[in-house]
Amino acid sequence: MKAFADLLDRLVLTPSRNGKLKLLADYFRDTPDPDRGYGLAAIAGTLDLKSVKPAMLRDLVLERMDEVLFRYSYDYVGDLAETIALVWDQERKERIDDSHQPRLGAVVTRMNALGRTEVRSAVRDLLDRLDPSARFAFIKLATGGLRIGVSARLAKQALADFSGRDVTEIETLWHGLQPPYETLFAWLEGRAERPVLATPAIFHSVMLANPVGEGDLDDLDPADFAAEWKWDGIRVQLSASGTTRRLYSRSGDDISAAFPDVVEAITFAGVIDGELLVGGTARSNAPTRSFSDLQQRLNRKTVNARMLEDYPAFVRAYDILFAGESDVRPENFATRRARLEDLIDKAPHDRFDLSPIVPFSGWDELDRLRTDPPDPVIEGVMIKRLDSSYQAGRLKGPWFKWKRDPYNVDAVLMYAQRGHGKRSSYYSDFTFGVWASGPEGGDMLVPVGKAYFGFTDAELEVLDRFVRNNTVERFGPVRAVRAEPDFGFVVEVAFEGINRSSRHKSGVAMRFPRIARLRDDKLPRDADRLETLMAMVEAKEAG
Amino acid sequence: MKPDQLLYPAPAGLYCPAGDFYVDPLRPVPRALITHGHSDHARAGHGTVLATRETIDIMAIRYGPDFCGASQAADYGEPIDLGGARVSFHPAGHVLGSAQIAIAVNGTRFCVSGDYKRGTDPTCAPYEPVACDVFITEATFGLPVFHHPEPKGEIGKLLTSLRQFPERSHLLGAYSLGKAQRVIRLLRDCGYDKPIYIHGSLARLCGYYVSRGIDLGELRPATLEKGDATDLSGAVVVGPPSAFAERWARRFNEPLVAFASGWMMVRQRAKQGGVELPLVISDHCDWPELTESIRELSPAEVWVTHGREEALVRWCELNGFPARPLHLVGYEDEGD
Numbered sequence: 001m002k003a004f005a006d007l008l009d010r011l012v013l014t015p016s017r018n019g020k021l022k023l024l025a026d027y028f029r030d031t032p033d034p035d036r037g038y039g040l041a042a043i044a045g046t047l048d049l050k051s052v053k054p055a056m057l058r059d060l061v062l063e064r065m066d067e068v069l070f071r072y073s074y075d076y077v078g079d080l081a082e083t084i085a086l087v088w089d090q091e092r093k094e095r096i097d098d099s100h101q102p103r104l105g106a107v108v109t110r111m112n113a114l115g116r117t118e119v120r121s122a123v124r125d126l127l128d129r130l131d132p133s134a135r136f137a138f139i140k141l142a143t144g145g146l147r148i149g150v151s152a153r154l155a156k157q158a159l160a161d162f163s164g165r166d167v168t169e170i171e172t173l174w175h176g177l178q179p180p181y182e183t184l185f186a187w188l189e190g191r192a193e194r195p196v197l198a199t200p201a202i203f204h205s206v207m208l209a210n211p212v213g214e215g216d217l218d219d220l221d222p223a224d225f226a227a228e229w230k231w232d233g234i235r236v237q238l239s240a241s242g243t244t245r246r247l248y249s250r251s252g253d254d255i256s257a258a259f260p261d262v263v264e265a266i267t268f269a270g271v272i273d274g275e276l277l278v279g280g281t282a283r284s285n286a287p288t289r290s291f292s293d294l295q296q297r298l299n300r301k302t303v304n305a306r307m308l309e310d311y312p313a314f315v316r317a318y319d320i321l322f323a324g325e326s327d328v329r330p331e332n333f334a335t336r337r338a339r340l341e342d343l344i345d346k347a348p349h350d351r352f353d354l355s356p357i358v359p360f361s362g363w364d365e366l367d368r369l370r371t372d373p374p375d376p377v378i379e380g381v382m383i384k385r386l387d388s389s390y391q392a393g394r395l396k397g398p399w400f401k402w403k404r405d406p407y408n409v410d411a412v413l414m415y416a417q418r419g420h421g422k423r424s425s426y427y428s429d430f431t432f433g434v435w436a437s438g439p440e441g442g443d444m445l446v447p448v449g450k451a452y453f454g455f456t457d458a459e460l461e462v463l464d465r466f467v468r469n470n471t472v473e474r475f476g477p478v479r480a481v482r483a484e485p486d487f488g489f490v491v492e493v494a495f496e497g498i499n500r501s502s503r504h505k506s507g508v509a510m511r512f513p514r515i516a517r518l519r520d521d522k523l524p525r526d527a528d529r530l531e532t533l534m535a536m537v538e539a540k541e542a543g
Numbered sequence: 544m545k546p547d548q549l550l551y552p553a554p555a556g557l558y559c560p561a562g563d564f565y566v567d568p569l570r571p572v573p574r575a576l577i578t579h580g581h582s583d584h585a586r587a588g589h590g591t592v593l594a595t596r597e598t599i600d601i602m603a604i605r606y607g608p609d610f611c612g613a614s615q616a617a618d619y620g621e622p623i624d625l626g627g628a629r630v631s632f633h634p635a636g637h638v639l640g641s642a643q644i645a646i647a648v649n650g651t652r653f654c655v656s657g658d659y660k661r662g663t664d665p666t667c668a669p670y671e672p673v674a675c676d677v678f679i680t681e682a683t684f685g686l687p688v689f690h691h692p693e694p695k696g697e698i699g700k701l702l703t704s705l706r707q708f709p710e711r712s713h714l715l716g717a718y719s720l721g722k723a724q725r726v727i728r729l730l731r732d733c734g735y736d737k738p739i740y741i742h743g744s745l746a747r748l749c750g751y752y753v754s755r756g757i758d759l760g761e762l763r764p765a766t767l768e769k770g771d772a773t774d775l776s777g778a779v780v781v782g783p784p785s786a787f788a789e790r791w792a793r794r795f796n797e798p799l800v801a802f803a804s805g806w807m808m809v810r811q812r813a814k815q816g817g818v819e820l821p822l823v824i825s826d827h828c829d830w831p832e833l834t835e836s837i838r839e840l841s842p843a844e845v846w847v848t849h850g851r852e853e854a855l856v857r858w859c860e861l862n863g864f865p866a867r868p869l870h871l872v873g874y875e876d877e878g879d
């Protein structure tokens with residue numbers, strides 16, 4: 001448990017991706033089975049541990065300490081698990097040697113073997129035998145409140161880093177394996193053959209496209225390619241074999257539980273690549289709805305009937321990887337497309353449709369189509385070589401994505417916060433705003449977004465200097481900067497989309513905002529107004 | 544007379560009328576007794592200052608030689624009569640020169656602990672319990688959540704990180720008096736023998752510690768001249784935490800910010816401060832040390848000051864020690 005607790009303590013405070021990968025890879029290398037496998041499961045969200053109610057933990061701690069002292073402590077710390085971990089030892093206690101603390105594997109096995117009446121005393125005993133940091137990790141695991149900012153994908157990348165295997169191979173195996181993943185580690189360390197999967201309906205790494213760069217298309221013959229719309233949903237993979245049906249995100253996370261409407265409608269066997277959207281399919285003659293509508297359904301563990309009715313989900317199919325049990329990835333795009341059309345034609349019309357092929361004769365024509373697509377839920381075009389097989393990863397050549405141009409507004413810098421790691425001495429996270437009519441007449445700035453990239457290192461120097469020299473107020477780590485009609489800093493903000501939002505004071509939310517340019521040639525009074533942003537939202541809604 | 548007529552908080556600080564002196568006053572007074580050199584306890588501008596030799600030296604380093612009208616050095620354990628009061632200084636184990644001040648007046652023995660700790664610290668004389676009727680204790684970490692771990696284990700985290708991220712400069716935040724020298728000494732005791740780089744503001748105090756016989760190994764200035772391409776990749780750089788948010792920190796390669804403080808016990812504190820590697824190393828008592836001290840001294844009264852008074856007062860009530868908060872303002876946690 002100690003090694004895992006140390007890892008958690010470091011991960012939550014390590015902002016950089018490379019730093020996290022290093023910490024994870026070292027943990028996987030240095031920790032024995034089965035502990036590392038359970039640690040991996042805890043991080044990737046696949047750990048099954050008997051749950052403990054916070055109320056019981058509170059009872060246990062009050063058996064040993066005064067309620068008033070506990071309340072003072074809880075008020076100060078603010079997190080129940082952390083408070084209990086810290087106050088558990090009231091008196092000085094001999095340091096628990098690392099090697100005498102229960103191991104993660106032992107904790108998981110013991111907890112999962114307990115009968116209902118045994119939980120209380122077992123938890124008390126474990127809390128006694130763990131040190132504060134391990135106690136915190138244990139409570140977070142047992143109450144299901146672990147938040148460490150590491151995705152399953154990142155954990156798999158760390159497995160790849162530590163073993164030298166390709167991450168796509170690990171992803172392919174992932175859903176067929178169970179914690180504590182001993183066969184996986186044995187293979188990663190070269191001690192055993194690649195595990196053979198018993199469970200079908202597993203995830204296969206997806207094929208990704210490269211953005212069209214300057215001159216990329218010049219030497220390519222349009223006749224060798226097919227084009228499709230690039231839909232603004234989330235990329236998914238549907239996998240069905242026998243009675244097992246699964247929906248995976250692009251990174252291989254199993255999201256089936258949140259989308260029973262889609263999963264239960266699967267009538268075919270095989271593996272399909274597509275876009276998850278909400279609204280109506282093309283065949284149901286109802287419009288496809290925006291990304292913000294889809295967001296209502298994302299990041300949920302379960303879904304209620306109301307959500308299912310208000311935000312019906314469907315899959316717009318792009319490609320096919322397996323037809324039944326047969327792997328069709330080596331076939332060319334055109335052949336696979338024919339198979340896909342046949343399969344989707346027979347699938348339920350309200351839950352599945354086909355991403356249409358966009359006919360075009362030349363790159364110029366496609367360029368016009370991409371910039372002015374016929375549906376607001378389109379964010380550009382995909383270009384796929386007709387002879388391309390389906391290959392995992394992001395190969396340069398077979399597939400391209402060509403997005404519509406980003407939106408742009410001029411906004412005024414309002415707040416800044418210091419970054420992390422390399423940027424810890426720079427004000428590098430910026431909140432910017434645009435003008436709106438104030439409640440008492442007159443104009444005021446309302447924050448509309450936050451950006452922490454897009455600028456060059458030299459531009460960051462300029463921004464940082466402005467923040468340091470023009471701070472008007474500090475709120476903890478945040479500085480408010482001067483932002484008046486005739487004095488302030490204007491930045492051009494580029495973003496991929498804009499939607500209504502009830503969670504933001506301004507009423508709008510931008511997607512992927514970044515600082516595209518510093519506009520030192522402009523005064524804040526020349527920056528854009530909220531009405532301009534609202535018009536963008538309305539134009540998008542009107543299609 | 545009741546104890547609170549013999550020693551009580553006045554606007555300038557804790558005052559003893561029998562001896563006409565203040566302890567750690569916040570404003571200039573004619574006669575001040577100073578427990579230790581942290582700036583919230585030791586201020587400039589008093590008439591006469593009575594403190595340990597080291598505390599007087601440290602005040603002179605920080606405020607210049609004219610920091611007071613006249614100073615008198617007190618040896619640990621040696622009684623000094625001031626009017627109707629007899630005072631003596633006793634090691635507090637907080638920082639070099641730190642003292643608890645015992646005051647005997649009208650047959651009542653007070654002990655003003657100042658800031659103190661009971662864990663091992665090779666950079667200062669260890670805490671000695673002082674028998675008293677009224678114990679005036681700090682309560683900086685006066686909540687049951689504070690349990691300071693073994694400091695060498697914390698330094699071990701830094702050494703592990705240096706091995707894991709050998710390319711990154713490790714910036715170790717530590718307050719300039721006491722904590723900085725203690726973490727440097729701890730690094731040496733854990734076998735780290737490479738040069739340690741220090742922020743300019745630490746140089747004189749580190750030099751003073753060395754002159755008092757505390758070996759800190761090879762120290763180099765981290766304040767490099769412009770254009771000097773000396774690469775501090777993988778080096779340990781010790782500085783006051785405030786420096787790491789400043790432009791000064793940009794000379795380092797992918798800095799990894801560590802912070803040695805008792806506050807690092809609480810995760811959210813570390814997170815808010817942008818600290819990547821919190822090291823729980825404190826120069827104050829943790830909760831068990833506070834409660835053990837009170838049990839051990841078993842005073843007739845406990846007065847609790849600067850910190851989390853309410854929790855420690857509550858503990859005293861539960862354990863049969865008459866206690867009350869002593870509301871002294873103006874003490875911050877500079878030392879931690």
